[in-house]
Amino acid sequence: MTIERELSFTSAGHRLVGTLTLPAGAGPRPGALLLPGSGPLNRDGDHRRLPLGIQRDLAAALADAGVATLRYDRRGVGDSSGRFPRTGFHENVDDAQAALAALGADPAVDAGKLFLVGHSEGALTATAMAARGVALAGMVLLAGTGRPGAEVLRWQAARLLPDLPAPVRLLLRLTRTDLVAKVARNHEKILATTGDVAWVGGQRLNARWMREFLRYDPRPDLARVTAPILALTGDKDLQTDPVDLPVIAASAGGPVQTRVLPDVTHVLRRQPGAPSLRAYRREVTNPVDASVTGAVVSWIASLG
Known part of the structure; x- marks a missing residue:
């Protein structure tokens, strides 16, 4: 047992x-x-x-x-x-x-x-x-x-795009938003932070973990x-x-x-x-x- x-x-x-x-x-x-x-x-x-x-x-x-x-x-x-x-x-x-x-x-x-x-x-x-x-x-x-984590997250963004709800995909097309490029820009913002927590893209993130993961x-x-x-x-x-x-x-x-x-x-x-x-x-x-x-x-x- x-x-x-x-x-x-x-x-x-x-x-x-x-x-x-x-x-x-x-x-x-x-x-x-x-x-x-x-x-x-x-x-x-x-x-x-x-x-x-x-x-x-x-x-x-x-x-x-x-x-x-x-x-x-x-x-x-x-x-x-x-x-x-x-x-x-x-x-x-x-x-x-x-x-x-x-x-x-x-x-x-x-x-x-x-x-x-x-x-x-x-x-x-x-x-x-x-x-x-x-x-x-x-x-x-x-x-x-x-x-590296940054490469993994960019691959995820490209892989997940077809799985997003149709209205979200339509909005991205109408606004001509490149999702992978947007993710990469957010990574740059995160890597520029120094605190444990930060607001990026309207979200409160564990910035310390993200910085270390992106670079690992x-x-x-x-x-x-x-x-x-x-x-x-x-x-x-x-x-x-x-x-x-x-x-x-x-x-x-x-x-x-x-x-x-x-x-x-x-x-x-x-x-x-x-x-x-x-x-x-x-x-x-x-x-x-x-x-x-x-x-x-x-x-x-x-x-x-």
Whole structure:
């Protein structure tokens, strides 16, 4: 019977709280730290407007395979202290490193068999942390990118344009607005800021995180990672380009396996037909697709 218990740890004076999921049977067991995508997400990977449940589903699948997991509330979210809107990308990496240390220190976990499993921004968090030289048995990058954040966001703007509501597309045409160019101009405004929070394009942004994300290029950090890597991206992903998979493979300092998952979206669910962000709310009523959990579980089992 799977056991779940609260586990708290400290990072930069903040108390972060998560759930340690332990498989049935005697330990110590291999352990995996589950890292979520962008935004104020709780330990399960849920946003108050969109309950993704990605880390919850991964924890359940890995527990069934005999792997312990830790997932935690980000700073200023759920039971964790801090202020999320003022937390930078590299501070998220610091928090993840503290979480990995807490996972490895638990007597039910084998500290010599630790894995990182990151989704979207979490894949970048895993990469940046692994490059610091932490001891890892392997790293899983789900919908991870292989180029600077500014390039990723410009690609997203171009990729998402056909999915915008028809009135918005019409307005862009009537005003002769180049969406990609507008996004690039907003990036310049963000990079010119110096505070933690700024107003850009009528929106209040975590400017510190945005500046660090826009400038972060994962390729030099990937070159420092010698642990095995599994990189998976769905062919219906509108936020991560599957062509980044060979970039990740070419950049990494160790062995890499990559796979494009048919009909899988950025939220790791199956979506037949044309990809659309508007389908996310319906998709997340289903669990993470078995092609994702199956690939992650079998790969970690082969190394653990």
